[in-house]
Amino acid sequence: MAQSRCIKCGGSNFEVVHANNLEGTTRAVLFVQCMDCGSVVGVLDFLNMSVKIERLKNDLRIMVEKLLDRITVN
Ligand SMILES: [Zn+2]
DSSP states (O other): OOOOOOTTTOOOOEEEEEOTTOOSOOSOEEEEEETTTOOEEEEEETTOHHHHHHHHHHHHHHHHHHHHHHHHHO
16 A cells, blocks of 8 residues: 655644644634644544444434334234
8 A cells, every 4th residue: 555645744643633723614623734834734524523433323323223123922
């Protein structure tokens, strides 16, 4: 796998920081930035919706299984 590099300085170390200087939204956003020069190379949703959706999917599966158990028992 190729080494990920910053397109500005060539650095290969990145960090995630809160986007405190982002205007025009009230949503909490995280920047993925180069640790050497600070160039933003990506953006993440602070709420991490994919993780929440996966948990919701699992909760729904468990609920359906419990309901199906009740139906088959009675
Ligand atoms: Zn850089």
